[in-house]
Amino acid sequence: MLRTFMPTRAGVSGPVPFANPAVALPDPAFTNQSRNRDRYMTQPRALDGVTVIDASQILAGPFCTMLLADMGANVIKVEKPTGGDDTRRMGPPFIGGESAAFLQINRNKRSIVLDIRSEDGKEALKRLVEKSDIFIENSRPGSMTRNGLGWDDLSAINPALVYCSISGFGLTGPYGKRAGFDLIAQGVAGLMSINGFPGMPPLKLAVPVADLNAGMFALYGILSAYINRLKTGQGQYLETSLMEGAMAYTVWESSIFWATGETLGPVASAHRLAAPYDVLRTSDGYLNIGAANQNTWELLCRAIGRDELIDDERFKDNAARMQDVPGLEEELEKTFTAKTTAHWVELLGEAGVPAGPVFNLEEVWSNEQVVARGMDVVLDHPAAGPVHNIGNPVKMSGTPTRQETAAPLLGEHTDEILEFAGYSAEEIAGLRASGAAGARE
Secondary structure (H helix, E strand, O other): OOOOOOOOEOOEOOOOOOOOHHHHOOOHHHOOOOOOHHHHHHOOOOOOOOEEEEEOOOOHHHHHHHHHHHOOOEEEEEEOOOOOOHHHHOOOOEEOOEEHHHHHHOOOEEEEEEOOOOHHHHHHHHHHHHOOOEEEEOOOOOHHHHOOOOHHHHHHHOOOOEEEEEEOOOOOOOOOOOOOOHHHHHHHOOHHHHOOOOOOOOOOOOOOHHHHHHHHHHHHHHHHHHHHHHHHOOOEEEEEEHHHHHHOOOHHHHHHHHHHOOOOOOOOOOOOOOOOEEEEEOOOOEEEEEOOOHHHHHHHHHHOOOHHHOOOHHHOOHHHHHHOHHHHHHHHHHHHOOOOHHHHHHHHHHHOOOEEEOOOHHHHHHOHHHHHOOOEEEEEEOOOEEEEEEOOOOOOOOOOOOOOOOOOOOOOOHHHHHHHOOOOHHHHHHHHHHOOEEOOO
16 A cells, blocks of 8 residues: 655645755765765655554654654654644743654654544544554553544454554553553653662653653564565554563663562663773763773773783672672772873773763764764754754665654644545535644645
8 A cells, every 4th residue: 555645845845855954964874875965865765655644642652653754654643633742732942832842753744633533533534544554543542442443443444554552551461551651651660760879769761761662662563564564465453562662671680680589779870790881980071981891891901001900800800890890990980080081082992992971962962973974954844943853863775764844733734634535625624614624724
């Protein structure tokens, strides 16, 4: 069911160009679109022609569908008439009245406002599903089924549909009907008990890792199901959750628990299985050191002029070093605090020892490596103006990802999407008049 439907902006046909091509294009060393921007903009993408109905909101689902859109999928964002995606109201900051958070995770999509609780709105969604390949939702567990829009309902319309649900805890088990947010999922998944410093209260990871991981695992499942559909012609239902997305990343901690029965607490930035692997003080700040194996440890000692540590019984191998990580770090900081972070980064880099500074976000986005990788993508938005977006981390040689349009205004594409579903101008006017469709005329 491959259908091409090019995004438009403000009635202008075709993709909106990059506001800053020098920043937006990927590093030519990792792609073969290279020197010709026009060629890059016309290269096929992996999911060109695949249509996705995005009935999700806030973060996990929209993050997943943004990545699908970067790969070329035609993502139709279905929003409720009472203000659309709740992320539109998250802030400050707002840019030109638009939520900076919403702008960050909804690029390359088009927005339609549908009241899917109404019969007419529900019918419009079903007509879109007939022409679509993938459907994704993260409503409260069971609500889509109660509304006649569950897997059984939509697969009866389109047996080839890949239908994905994202929930807080999964749809089975004693928590199956619970609603969930990232904070709650991080707590249930154990992340807050192992994050932070020893002796301090439980601490949520600063980034919403449960939400983002659920979106990534949804993407993984969707693409796997779609590949299977290409082989068999059959769609399928899949689901994942914030809890499981967070739990999947406790690989070291869970392996230690199963092996020893030990309930682990936080260890700040240190590694649980290797040392030295931590943030250490320098004369003007901090330095991350990753000497996680014996060879790197010996390279580190020689590079900083501390060869005697190689034969020191306390630090002779990783098992010994793990017995007294604080003592090891105290010994290393005697040397590192004598000179600047920049000095050590350069010295250790030349020696082949993994090391790096601890940047704040201003330093991140001005960093030469980040710039070289094209990770700051600027897209033009009709209300917010030039909007910075985090670029796609995957560089592909034959089907490169692209960021073409900024996040849509609420219901910006309602009419053209309804036309795609087969509605006439008169029928669209009727949907608007009844309140089943709306926004942005």
